[in-house]
Amino acid sequence: MKQIQDFGDDRNKGCCVYCGGPGETRDHVPSRVLLNEPYPLELPVVPACAACNRAFSRDEAYLACLIECALTGSVESAKSRYKVGVMLTKSPALATRLAAARYERNGELGFNPEPDRVRAIVLKLARGHAAFENNEPRVDDPESVRFAPFTAMNESEREQFEIGGSSTVGLAPWPEVGSRAMSRLLTGADKGPGGWIVVQPGMYRYRVDWSGGFHVHMVIREYLAAEVVWE
Ligand SMILES: [Zn+2]
Incomplete structure:
Protein backbone atom coordinates (compact mmCIF):
# COMPACT_ATOMS: atom_id res chain seq x y z
CA MET A 1 0.00 0.00 0.00
CA LYS A 2 1.08 3.57 -0.47
CA GLN A 3 2.19 5.45 2.58
CA ILE A 4 -0.12 8.40 2.97
CA GLN A 5 0.89 10.95 5.48
CA ASP A 6 -1.72 12.23 7.84
CA PHE A 7 -1.73 15.97 8.27
CA GLY A 8 -4.95 15.94 10.30
CA ASP A 9 -5.68 17.34 13.71
CA ASP A 10 -3.03 16.17 16.21
CA ARG A 11 -5.59 16.02 19.01
CA ASN A 12 -7.13 12.95 17.34
CA LYS A 13 -3.88 11.05 16.99
CA GLY A 14 -2.73 10.11 20.47
CA CYS A 15 -5.54 8.05 22.01
CA CYS A 16 -6.40 4.38 21.75
CA VAL A 17 -8.80 4.27 18.78
CA TYR A 18 -10.77 1.45 20.40
CA CYS A 19 -11.49 2.83 23.88
CA GLY A 20 -10.07 6.36 24.06
CA GLY A 21 -7.43 5.30 26.60
CA PRO A 22 -3.70 5.97 26.32
CA GLY A 23 -2.28 5.24 22.86
CA GLU A 24 0.75 3.45 24.23
CA THR A 25 1.11 0.77 21.52
CA ARG A 26 0.63 0.51 17.76
CA ASP A 27 -1.89 -1.83 16.18
CA HIS A 28 -2.14 -2.92 12.54
CA VAL A 29 -5.51 -2.48 10.83
CA PRO A 30 -6.34 -5.02 9.59
CA SER A 31 -4.54 -7.33 11.93
CA ARG A 32 -1.83 -9.34 10.18
CA VAL A 33 -3.55 -12.59 11.11
CA LEU A 34 -6.10 -11.76 8.40
CA LEU A 35 -3.39 -11.41 5.74
CA ASN A 36 -0.81 -13.64 4.11
CA GLU A 37 2.93 -13.15 4.06
CA PRO A 38 4.62 -11.28 2.58
CA TYR A 39 2.60 -8.49 4.12
CA PRO A 40 1.87 -5.36 2.13
CA LEU A 41 4.30 -2.56 2.83
CA GLU A 42 3.03 0.37 4.85
CA LEU A 43 0.16 -1.46 6.51
CA PRO A 44 -2.15 0.99 8.26
CA VAL A 45 -1.23 1.45 11.92
CA VAL A 46 -3.27 3.10 14.68
CA PRO A 47 -2.56 3.91 18.34
CA ALA A 48 -4.04 1.46 20.86
CA CYS A 49 -3.75 0.94 24.60
CA ALA A 50 -1.93 -2.19 25.72
CA ALA A 51 -5.14 -3.75 27.08
CA CYS A 52 -7.06 -3.35 23.79
CA ASN A 53 -4.08 -4.51 21.76
CA ARG A 54 -3.99 -7.75 23.76
CA ALA A 55 -7.74 -8.17 24.17
CA PHE A 56 -8.61 -8.73 20.54
CA SER A 57 -5.94 -11.18 19.46
CA ARG A 58 -7.77 -14.39 20.46
CA ASP A 59 -10.95 -13.36 18.70
CA GLU A 60 -9.00 -12.25 15.64
CA ALA A 61 -7.34 -15.66 15.44
CA TYR A 62 -10.75 -17.25 15.88
CA LEU A 63 -12.26 -15.21 13.05
CA ALA A 64 -9.35 -15.91 10.69
CA CYS A 65 -9.70 -19.66 11.37
CA LEU A 66 -13.50 -19.63 11.17
CA ILE A 67 -13.44 -18.02 7.72
CA GLU A 68 -10.87 -20.48 6.46
CA CYS A 69 -12.87 -23.43 7.81
CA ALA A 70 -15.99 -22.09 6.12
CA LEU A 71 -14.09 -21.78 2.85
CA THR A 72 -12.52 -25.22 2.94
CA GLY A 73 -15.38 -26.97 4.75
CA SER A 74 -12.87 -28.44 7.14
CA VAL A 75 -10.92 -27.81 10.32
CA GLU A 76 -7.97 -29.77 8.97
CA SER A 77 -4.94 -27.54 9.07
CA ALA A 78 -3.57 -28.97 5.83
CA LYS A 79 -6.51 -27.60 3.87
CA SER A 80 -6.20 -24.03 5.14
CA ARG A 81 -3.94 -21.22 4.07
CA TYR A 82 -0.54 -21.58 5.72
CA LYS A 83 -0.99 -19.16 8.58
CA VAL A 84 -4.34 -20.57 9.66
CA GLY A 85 -2.96 -24.09 9.42
CA VAL A 86 -0.24 -23.15 11.89
CA MET A 87 -2.78 -21.61 14.28
CA LEU A 88 -5.04 -24.67 14.17
CA THR A 89 -2.08 -26.96 14.81
CA LYS A 90 -0.81 -24.84 17.70
CA SER A 91 -4.23 -24.45 19.27
CA PRO A 92 -6.05 -27.78 19.46
CA ALA A 93 -8.69 -26.10 21.67
CA LEU A 94 -9.58 -23.71 18.88
CA ALA A 95 -9.65 -26.53 16.32
CA THR A 96 -11.94 -28.56 18.60
CA ARG A 97 -14.23 -25.59 19.13
CA LEU A 98 -14.50 -24.99 15.40
CA ALA A 99 -15.08 -28.68 14.74
CA ALA A 100 -18.01 -28.51 17.18
CA ALA A 101 -19.44 -25.54 15.26
CA ARG A 102 -19.49 -27.50 12.02
CA TYR A 103 -22.87 -28.63 10.75
CA GLU A 104 -24.27 -30.39 7.76
CA ARG A 105 -27.75 -29.47 6.61
CA ASN A 106 -29.41 -30.79 3.47
CA GLY A 107 -26.05 -31.90 2.23
CA GLU A 108 -24.52 -28.46 2.78
CA LEU A 109 -21.58 -27.91 5.06
CA GLY A 110 -21.34 -24.89 7.30
CA PHE A 147 -21.96 -9.13 8.77
CA ALA A 148 -22.77 -12.05 6.49
CA PRO A 149 -20.97 -14.29 4.06
CA PHE A 150 -21.38 -13.24 0.43
CA THR A 151 -22.83 -16.69 -0.14
CA ALA A 152 -25.80 -15.76 2.06
CA MET A 153 -26.56 -12.57 0.13
CA ASN A 154 -28.63 -12.31 -3.03
CA GLU A 155 -27.43 -10.37 -6.04
CA SER A 156 -29.07 -7.06 -5.18
CA GLU A 157 -27.92 -7.22 -1.55
CA ARG A 158 -24.42 -7.81 -2.78
CA GLU A 159 -24.60 -4.95 -5.26
CA GLN A 160 -25.91 -2.65 -2.56
CA PHE A 161 -23.03 -3.68 -0.34
CA GLU A 162 -20.41 -3.15 -3.04
CA ILE A 163 -21.54 0.25 -4.22
CA GLY A 164 -23.92 1.34 -1.47
CA GLY A 165 -23.81 4.82 -0.06
CA SER A 166 -23.67 7.94 -2.11
CA SER A 167 -21.42 7.81 -5.13
CA THR A 168 -21.75 11.56 -5.50
CA VAL A 169 -18.92 12.27 -3.14
CA GLY A 170 -19.00 15.95 -4.00
CA LEU A 171 -22.40 16.30 -2.37
CA ALA A 172 -21.33 14.60 0.81
CA PRO A 173 -19.59 16.30 3.71
CA TRP A 174 -15.90 16.45 3.01
CA PRO A 175 -13.47 14.47 5.09
CA GLU A 176 -11.28 16.44 7.43
CA VAL A 177 -8.70 18.48 5.59
CA GLY A 178 -5.35 16.74 5.80
CA SER A 179 -6.83 13.34 6.66
CA ARG A 180 -5.82 10.28 4.65
CA ALA A 181 -9.32 10.10 3.22
CA MET A 182 -8.84 13.57 1.79
CA SER A 183 -5.45 12.61 0.33
CA ARG A 184 -6.97 9.52 -1.27
CA LEU A 185 -9.77 11.61 -2.68
CA LEU A 186 -7.21 13.83 -4.34
CA THR A 187 -4.70 11.19 -5.46
CA GLY A 188 -6.73 7.96 -5.74
CA ALA A 189 -3.99 6.08 -3.84
CA ASP A 190 -4.79 2.37 -3.28
CA LYS A 191 -8.35 2.90 -4.47
CA GLY A 192 -10.00 0.21 -6.55
CA PRO A 193 -13.39 0.26 -8.28
CA GLY A 194 -16.21 1.48 -6.06
CA GLY A 195 -13.82 3.29 -3.76
CA TRP A 196 -12.53 0.11 -2.15
CA ILE A 197 -9.09 0.24 -0.60
CA VAL A 198 -7.45 -3.09 -1.32
CA VAL A 199 -5.03 -4.02 1.45
CA GLN A 200 -4.19 -7.42 -0.04
CA PRO A 201 -6.05 -8.79 -3.08
CA GLY A 202 -8.33 -11.69 -2.17
CA MET A 203 -7.61 -11.21 1.52
CA TYR A 204 -8.86 -7.85 2.72
CA ARG A 205 -10.45 -4.68 1.40
CA TYR A 206 -12.39 -1.86 2.98
CA ARG A 207 -14.25 1.29 2.13
CA VAL A 208 -15.06 4.30 4.28
CA ASP A 209 -18.05 6.38 3.26
CA TRP A 210 -19.07 9.46 5.16
CA SER A 211 -22.15 10.40 3.16
CA GLY A 212 -25.42 9.99 5.04
CA GLY A 213 -23.76 8.84 8.25
CA PHE A 214 -20.41 7.20 8.65
CA HIS A 215 -20.16 3.77 7.03
CA VAL A 216 -17.24 1.36 7.09
CA HIS A 217 -17.50 -1.65 4.78
CA MET A 218 -15.06 -4.52 4.95
CA VAL A 219 -14.57 -7.73 2.98
CA ILE A 220 -12.44 -10.44 4.53
CA ARG A 221 -11.09 -13.20 2.29
CA GLU A 222 -13.73 -12.29 -0.35
CA TYR A 223 -16.04 -14.28 1.90
CA LEU A 224 -17.26 -12.26 4.85
CA ALA A 225 -18.93 -8.95 4.15
CA ALA A 226 -19.23 -6.58 7.11
CA GLU A 227 -20.61 -3.12 7.65
CA VAL A 228 -20.50 -0.79 10.63
CA VAL A 229 -22.57 2.40 10.61
CA TRP A 230 -22.37 5.46 12.83
CA GLU A 231 -24.94 8.17 12.30
ZN1 LIG B 1 -7.94 0.81 24.44
Missing part, protein backbone atom coordinates in the same frame (compact mmCIF):
# COMPACT_ATOMS: atom_id res chain seq x y z
CA PHE A 111 -19.94 -23.48 10.51
CA ASN A 112 -22.07 -21.72 13.11
CA PRO A 113 -20.21 -18.56 14.03
CA GLU A 114 -20.00 -17.21 17.57
CA PRO A 115 -21.69 -13.89 16.75
CA ASP A 116 -20.34 -11.92 19.71
CA ARG A 117 -16.75 -12.72 18.80
CA VAL A 118 -17.23 -11.90 15.13
CA ARG A 119 -19.02 -8.68 16.04
CA ALA A 120 -16.22 -7.61 18.39
CA ILE A 121 -13.62 -7.92 15.64
CA VAL A 122 -15.76 -6.34 12.92
CA LEU A 123 -16.33 -3.33 15.18
CA LYS A 124 -12.66 -3.19 16.13
CA LEU A 125 -11.61 -3.20 12.47
CA ALA A 126 -14.14 -0.49 11.60
CA ARG A 127 -12.89 1.71 14.45
CA GLY A 128 -9.36 1.26 13.18
CA HIS A 129 -10.29 2.20 9.61
CA ALA A 130 -12.33 5.19 10.76
CA ALA A 131 -9.41 6.53 12.77
CA PHE A 132 -6.83 5.81 10.10
CA GLU A 133 -8.72 7.12 7.10
CA ASN A 134 -10.71 9.98 8.47
CA ASN A 135 -8.83 10.97 11.55
CA GLU A 136 -12.10 10.47 13.31
CA PRO A 137 -11.82 7.98 16.18
CA ARG A 138 -15.24 6.44 16.87
CA VAL A 139 -15.17 4.97 20.35
CA ASP A 140 -18.91 5.63 20.68
CA ASP A 141 -21.39 2.82 20.05
CA PRO A 142 -22.31 2.47 16.38
CA GLU A 143 -25.83 2.49 15.04
CA SER A 144 -25.36 -0.99 13.61
CA VAL A 145 -22.84 -3.78 13.11
CA ARG A 146 -23.78 -6.28 10.43
